[in-house]
Amino acid sequence: xxxxxxxxxxxxxxxxxxxxxxxxxxxxxxxxxxxxxxxxxxxxxxxxxxxxxxxxxxxxxxxxxxxxxxxxxxxxxxxxxxxxxxxxxxxxxxxxxxxxxxxxxxxxxxxxxxxxxxxxxxxxxxxxxxxxxxxxxxxxxxxxxxxxxxxxxxxxxxxxxxxxxxxxxxxxxxxxxxxxxxxxxxxxxxxxxxxxxxxxxxxxxxxxxxxxxxxxxxxxxxxxxxxxxxxxxxxxx
Amino acid sequence: xxxxxxxxxxxxxxxxxxxxxxxxxxxxxxxxxxxxxxxxxxxxxxxxxxxxxxxxxxxxxxxxxxxxxxxxxxxxxxxxxxxxxxxxxxxxxxxxxxxxxxxxxxxxxxxxxxxxxxxxxxxxxxxxxxxxxxxxxxxxxxxxxxxxxxxxxxxxxxxxxxxxxxxxxxxxxxxxxxxxxxxxxxxxxxxxxxxxxxxxxxxxxxxxxxxxxxxxxxxxxxxxxxxxxxxxxxxxxxxxxxxxxxxxxxxxxxxxxxxxxxxxxxxxxxxxxxxxxxxxxxxxxxxxxxxxxxxxxxxxxxxxxxxxxxxxxxxxxxxxxxx
Numbered sequence: 412x413x414x415x416x417x418x419x420x421x422x423x424x425x426x427x428x429x430x431x432x433x434x435x436x437x438x439x440x441x442x443x444x445x446x447x448x449x450x451x452x453x454x455x456x457x458x459x460x461x462x463x464x465x466x467x468x469x470x471x472x473x474x475x476x477x478x479x480x481x482x483x484x485x486x487x488x489x490x491x492x493x494x495x496x497x498x499x500x501x502x503x504x505x506x507x508x509x510x511x512x513x514x515x516x517x518x519x520x521x522x523x524x525x526x527x528x529x530x531x532x533x534x535x536x537x538x539x540x541x542x543x544x545x546x547x548x549x550x551x552x553x554x555x556x557x558x559x560x561x562x563x564x565x566x567x568x569x570x571x572x573x574x575x576x577x578x579x580x581x582x583x584x585x586x587x588x589x590x591x592x593x594x595x596x597x598x599x600x601x602x603x604x605x606x607x608x609x610x611x612x613x614x615x616x617x618x619x620x621x622x623x624x625x626x627x628x629x630x631x632x633x634x635x636x637x638x639x640x641x642x643x644x645x646x647x648x
Numbered sequence: 649x650x651x652x653x654x655x656x657x658x659x660x661x662x663x664x665x666x667x668x669x670x671x672x673x674x675x676x677x678x679x680x681x682x683x684x685x686x687x688x689x690x691x692x693x694x695x696x697x698x699x700x701x702x703x704x705x706x707x708x709x710x711x712x713x714x715x716x717x718x719x720x721x722x723x724x725x726x727x728x729x730x731x732x733x734x735x736x737x738x739x740x741x742x743x744x745x746x747x748x749x750x751x752x753x754x755x756x757x758x759x760x761x762x763x764x765x766x767x768x769x770x771x772x773x774x775x776x777x778x779x780x781x782x783x784x785x786x787x788x789x790x791x792x793x794x795x796x797x798x799x800x801x802x803x804x805x806x807x808x809x810x811x812x813x814x815x816x817x818x819x820x821x822x823x824x825x826x827x828x829x830x831x832x833x834x835x836x837x838x839x840x841x842x843x844x845x846x847x848x849x850x851x852x853x854x855x856x857x858x859x860x861x862x863x864x865x866x867x868x869x870x871x872x873x874x875x876x877x878x879x880x881x882x883x884x885x886x887x888x889x890x891x892x893x894x895x896x897x898x899x900x901x902x903x904x905x906x907x908x909x910x911x912x913x914x915x916x917x918x919x920x921x922x923x924x925x926x927x928x929x930x931x932x933x934x935x936x937x938x939x940x941x942x943x944x945x946x947x948x949x950x951x952x953x954x955x956x957x958x959x960x961x962x963x964x965x966x967x968x969x970x971x
Contacts, residue, residue, distance in 0.1 A: 467846040468839035496836030533840045533865040586676040591668040594849035622849040629845035
């Protein structure tokens with residue numbers, strides 16, 4: 412097994428370079444809301460979406476997206492998700508947008524960026540994570556449906572750890588603090604949608620997650636999302 | 649859009665700099681091992697530095713305490729130290745890759761035989777001579793390891809104290825594990841467990857051992873509400889050992905020669921571990937010829953930590969009878 416040293420200068424420079432190249436190449440880390448660009452362009456400017464699925468836990472996600480009146484299509488979005496359970500102490504909030512970059516007939520390619528704030532609390536630790544997701548999607552976009560491939564990277568920028576007495580009793584010198592670059596997950600998958608009438612659309616996303624470099628993968632290295640979109644606001648036609 | 653991209657690049661660059669901790673830093677999230685801290689008591693067995701201590705008169709009958717896991721440590725077994733005041737020499741050690749012992753890479757966990765050889769090395773290190781009585785006390789995986797040793801050396805051990813071994817062959821062990829590790833996707837504790845994977849990832853021992861410690865929250869389906877005290881879990885040891893067993897289930901059979909061990913074995917199961925129970929205890933213990941099967945009241949799987957008050961008198965009575 413190879414070891415990935417988070418603090419080696421060589422790897423740090425490599426990470427910076429990779430991130431910069433991906434940004435400059437307009438590649439997009441992280442998977443945002445599944446969008447059918449054709450539907451958006453022919454529909455209302457705003458949409459509310461509700462997703463359920465598995466995203467590091469059985470989650471429910473509620474979001475809002477708004478299409479800007481620009482030459483290249485740009486959709487800004489914000490969403491909030493919580494995992495299932497009996498306590499409202501875990502969440503993920505994402506804000507950002509997607510840009511439709513290339514169109515050749517029914518084929519389109521888009522990229523997006525999301526800033527992330529997430530929280531998790533257990534009897535052992537409170538974790539607050541600041542991260543970013545960059546993603547790229549490419550596929551066939553028709554008026555009533557779309558099918559696309561998505562690749563994304565979710566990078567942890569900084570994570571604050573605050574430990575409980577249980578952890579402190581086991582290791583009294585454990586440090587409560589911010590930890591830099593603590594994690595990263597690639598996502599690879601498919602997304603699809605089907606329009607139902609003027610204001611509704613169903614969509615689905617499925618794929619696999621893969622921890623960065625040689626890091627060990629998540630216990631369940633998959634994601635799955637089934638959702639509905641409700642269009643409203645002024646017509647874009 | 650340019651501004652957004654530039655801001656994102658700045659955030660990415662800033663995130664790679666600064667003096668904040670890394671999860672891989674030594675000593676910030678998990679304690680140092682014997683390799684980094686020379687003040688931790690250690691012995692070298694088969695080329696691996698192990699965290700180890702012994703209490704009592706070295707010439708008294710020797711009890712070697714074998715912790716569970718694989719990947720846990722002997723902190724939750726320290727109640728056995730009380731027996732050093734009863735005329736026993738009590739030896740503790742953290743197995744390879746776990747507790748405060750030296751870490752190994754996954755490829756170095758090739759066979760259960762390495763654990764058996766290590767146990768033999770620990771016995772040889774502390775034992776004063778063949779005339780000194782030898783007692784093995786194992787908990788969970790440690791009870792399986794003790795049995796693997798006895799299976800190869802049925803006449804070398806004078807007394808055996810076992811607490812809830814998963815099984816003595818893979819079928820029994822797999823059955824028990826499947827009852828203790830249940831993922832319920834609508835459950836708070838299960839979601840807490842899997843949710844953490846998006847905060848921290850790693851491949852270094854410091855990060856992985858820390859993540860394993862965090863995974864104990866809410867994953868105690870053996871009836872224990874709180875994980876027992878520990879120094880440091882060994883993630884790679886745990887995962888590689890389980891994989892080793894899955895890949896070679898035939899080598900997880902420790903039963904061929906057990907009937908040749910004629911002296912009585914104390915076999916304990918807990919009152920509250922619903923995944924174990926009397927029926928599983930009877931199934932597993934039946935591989936031994938002569939068994940005293942006891943239920944320890946008021947505790948679950950972590951018998952040596954949470955059930956000591958009731959476990960200790962049973963051990964004393966057994967040892968007084970057999971030695």
